[in-house]
Amino acid sequence: MSNRLKSYFSHRTISQKLLFMLIVTGIVTATLCTLIAASIWRFVIHSQIEPDYTHNLKVISELSQNIDELNKQLPTLLAVDSHAIDTKLIATFDEQGNLLDQLSLNNLPLPAKQLHELYAYYLKQGRFSPEVVSLKLKNGTPYTLLVLYKYKTEVLFNSKFLLMLISLFLAAILLIRIIQMQSRRWLIDPVLHLKAVTHQVSSYQNYNVRANKVFFDEIGNLVDAFNTMLSQIQARDHLLTDARDKANRSQKKAEVSTNEIKKTNIRLEEEARVRSAMERKLLEFQDFLNGIINSMPSIMIALTPKYRITLWNQQAEKLTSISAGQAINHRIDDAFPFMLFYLDLVHQASKTGQVQTVSQAEIKISGITRFYSIMIYPLKGRGQQDVVIKLDDITDQKHLQELVVQSEKMMSLGGLAAGMAHEINNPLGGILQNVQNLTRRLSAGLPKNQQIADDLGLSMTTIEEYLKAREIPSLIENITHAGHRAVDIVTNMLQFSRNAAPELEQCDLNELTRQALQIARTETTFHELQAESGLIISELYDPELPTIPCIPSEIEQVIINLLKNAAQALSEYGCPSGTPEIKLNVQQQETYAVIEVIDNGIGMDDDTRRRVFEPFFTTKDVGKGTGLGLSVSYFIISSHHHGILDVQSEPGKGAHFSIRLPIRPLRLQLD
Known part of the structure; x- marks a missing residue:
């Protein structure tokens, strides 16, 4: 039976074992408390109600016919209440105070005087309670009883109860001790054992020891894991020992090759310095080329055969308001829609390797029209079919060309105007002079005109009326005005052709x-x-x-x-x-x-x-x-x-x- 219990509890978990111990401890504690409570309850029940002895006396006296019958009933009353009271003395007196009868424990009659002294003594002190009871028999005769009594009470802690209580306490202590020992055996001893083994491992580096597994609970699982860990550490220690031996051998070989490595490192450092200097020079040269490209007044754009932008200089940024970071790797027709009309030339330059040019292209950006010459040429030396687009602003040149053409045209027209002015000036002078003479000779105010009219038999007044009727003066005035206007034109033409030093x-x-x-x-x-x-x-x-x-x-x-x-x-x-x-x-x-x-x-x-x-x-x-x-x-x-x-x-x-x-x-x- 014991082996079965040991086997049963060895395979229980710690929580199950603790639950078992808590249940046993609870049962013992509940039993002890129940017994103590029962004893106290018994004492309380027997002592909490005092029998009403005087009331019983009054009831019996009312049922008695005479004093003799009452005296006969008194022993019966004592027998009835003997379980609750202890009566010392009962004395009966008549209405005049004469002692009629008395009943005592020792059946010894006492004189009336001693009864009064005994009553006074117990009234002040003593274990008995004195009481005077006035009775009236059934026939109406009054009597007086002197009663000396005390109540019986149960003893709470009597010897049997104390013995039982001590036995329960001893049993509880023994059970608690047993539970403590079992707890130590189930919980503390395995942990202490595992602690001792751990101390051996940590203090002395002894990986050969193993912890003993007693129970198949959580601590048992921990012991298994600890032993497995020790086995792995021991195996790792062997591996580390072997590796250390190999490392020592390798160290010797490494010491042999250290000098060679140092020499190699020196050569590598020198090569690194040379390469760093070359990279720095390349970066400087790249920055120099970028500076040249960005400093050029021309717009430079490099494209892949798929029309993706690989170069976008600052002039392109200024023209399109698109930064290089936004334009690189995007299609040219997305970043610069104007070039959509010239993608065929880009394709032709990429395929044929021939330079393609556009002498004059009109670009309108932000409402401003500018003129550009476009050159599209293949990028050689890269083994690819990339192309470069170069745009030059020729707006000012175009304007200067227009001015030059205008100047040349004006110079040629100036010579023509000079010749025409001289050729026109002479007949124009004759026309104006003749118009002036015609006006003078038609005027009535000149004496010569009046004289010739009289010689011919004409009237100057009639001639003037005729001229006015035919609107000859207005025609002459128009001729004069046109002549002067022609003179102004000739004068401007002469000034137009003048080359004299100002x-x-x-x-x-x-x-x-x-x-x-x-x-x-x-x-x-x-x-x-x-x-x-x-x-x-x-x-x-x-x-x-x-x-x-x-x-x-x-x-x-x-x-x-x-x-x-x-x-x-x-x-x-x-x-x-x-x-x-x-x-x-x-x-x-x-x-x-x-x-x-x-x-x-x-x-x-x-x-x-x-x-x-x-x-x-x-x-x-x-x-x-x-x-x-x-x-x-x-x-x-x-x-x-x-x-x-x-x-x-x-x-x-x-x-x-x-x-x-x-x-x-x-x-x-x-x-």
Whole structure:
């Protein structure tokens, strides 16, 4: 039976064993508490109710016929309550206080005097309780009883109860001791044993010891794991010992090859320094090339055969407002949609290896039109079919070419105009002189005319009436007006073709411009614009502008001409904004003094802008313009002052004329 219990508990878990011990301890404790509670309850039950002895006496006396019958009943009363009280004495007195009978424990009669003394003694002290009871028999006779008694009470801790209690305590202590010993055997001893083995391992590095497994519980599993760990550590220790031996042998070999490694390291360090220097040089050279590419005024873009961007310089960033980081590895038609029209040339350059060019391409970005020359050439030396696109801004060159063509055209037309002016001037003078003579000879105020009319029998008054009826004077006036207009044209043509050396003088361009504006304000068109549309003229002058060498009358003539043209354009064609405005600005730009006349009229298309300085070209109605005003102004600025007269205009955005005069000493100009 014992072996079975040992086997049973050896295979239980620690929690099950603790539960068993707690159950046994609980049962013992409950049993002991139950026994103690039962003993106390028994004492309380027997002692909590005192029998009402005097009440019993009164009841028996009321049932008795006479005193003799009462005296006979007293022993019976004592027998009934003997389990609860201990009666010392009962004495019966009549109504006069005479002692009739007495009943005592020792049956010894006491005199009445001693009864009173005994009553007084027990009243003050003593173990018996004295009490005087007034009785009335059944027949109504009154009597008095003197009773000396005490109640019987149970003894709580009597000898049997104490013996039983001591036995229970001893049994509980023994059981607790047994449980403690069993707990030590089940829990503490295996742990202490495992601790001792652990101390052997940790203190003495003894991996040969093993812990004994007694029970198959958690501690038993821990013992198995600990023994397994010791086995693995022991095996690892053997491996480490073998590895240490191998390491010692390898160390010897390593010591042999250390010198060779040091030498190799020295060579590697030297090679690393050389390579680092080469990489630094390559990076510097790469930065240098990038600096060259980014510093070029041209737009440089490199593409793969799939039209992916591999190079995007700063000029490309400025033109497209797209950074290199955003453009690299993207298609060219996504980053620069303009090149979509030239992808066939990119493909052709990649396939054939031939350079493809576009002499003039128009690009419009942010509302500004610029002209570029495009060169697409294959990238050689990489074993790939990459191409490079180079775009150069030729807007200024194109504009200069237009100016050169314009200048050459004007020079050729100048020679033609000079010849025509001389050929026309002579017959024109004869026409005007003959018209003047015709007017004089038809006038009635000359005596010679009156004399010849009288000789012929004619009346000058009749002749005048005839001429007026036939509107001959108005025809003569038209001939005269046309002649003078032809004279003006010839004069402008002669001035247009003049190549004489000008006489320059230092001039305040701000003051000269103010005077020209005052003169232009007197023109009828200015008055009409200010009265009808509220013409706004804004002026901006540069007080720091130095004096420049020029011919004041000619510069004044050019400014007035530009102001009149602007006012006439605003008057005839109106302005998109509704309120006409002319801006007159004088400022310095680098080495030039610049006069700008800007209006907000309807502007000009490209064809009109290119021909605006040609002689005899005009957009005005027939008879309202000669077409020589701007051409003469152009030659005044370019030939006489070595400056530039330029115009910028687009349809609906007004016209911007600028006069650029070089700022330099007078002696250089005269040279």
